[in-house]
Amino acid sequence: MEIRYSTHPEHAKTFTTEQIREHYLIEALFEAGEIKLVYSMEDRAIVGGISPLEDVIALKGYDEIKADYFLERREVGIFNVGGSGKIKVDGDTYEMKTKDCLYVGMGKKELLFESDSAANPAKFYLFSAPAHKEYPTQQVAFNNIEGDRMGSNVNANDRVIKRMIHEEGIQSCQIAMGMTKLHAGSVWNSMPTHTHNRRMEVYLYFDLDEQDRMFHMMGEPDQTRHIVMKNEEAVISPPWSIHCGVATGSYTFIWAMAGENKTYRDMDAVSMNELR
């Protein structure tokens, strides 16, 4: 498990392109047959990718979290962004089609991940945070959530935001998680932008053509920086940072937050006049 320490905004201002990437960008999340985990000290979130081939992959306890099993003191939200697969939670099997979401609460001991076909493997994206009580395991499909239509064609930000794990949806201790899909021809996400000093956030960009690039914006509103990202890469946003982006083609992204509350609308809007 890789560890990423928190950063102070005054320090972040001084980062070179390479340092910004080292601190915030998460590459190579879905290596065939592998499990990758990044432990961020921003709200102690763990971001991961699991892409099983023929063999089942287990998510176990790690020394970095001094846990006998992964969910000993944690909860996890999982989305499948690859081919269909299955997740077994203490013997119960959940069929996970593309874009399906599964929440697993604290206390579940055995988590097994498998792909239905090694030729088109599942890609399980996970976001975990510390938990204080157990909430029931729940699954929801992308198509079963209506979502909110946001933005417009004319502003190149026409998109639908689907909230899966949140205050009025699947219950959790502190995770809020969902998916935003850009409509054809729209390329801007989360603009006008915002911060929420109460929660850190991670974006995973996917369904972006291999030749396309995402220009993800971060930093304090008056000290913005960008990170150039590829398909299936994630980026950590500290609570003080804006997080929005524009790509050279359309895409979908998963947003995941942890922190003080799980109130989706608790955002501090940033006016265009503040941006530098």
Ligand SMILES: O=C(O)C(=O)C[C@H](O)C(=O)CO
């Ligand atoms: O497109 C958007 O706008 C979003 O999806 C915003 C994220 O959900 C977010 O940043 C929530 O805090």
Ligand SMILES: [Zn+2]
């Ligand atoms: Zn946000």
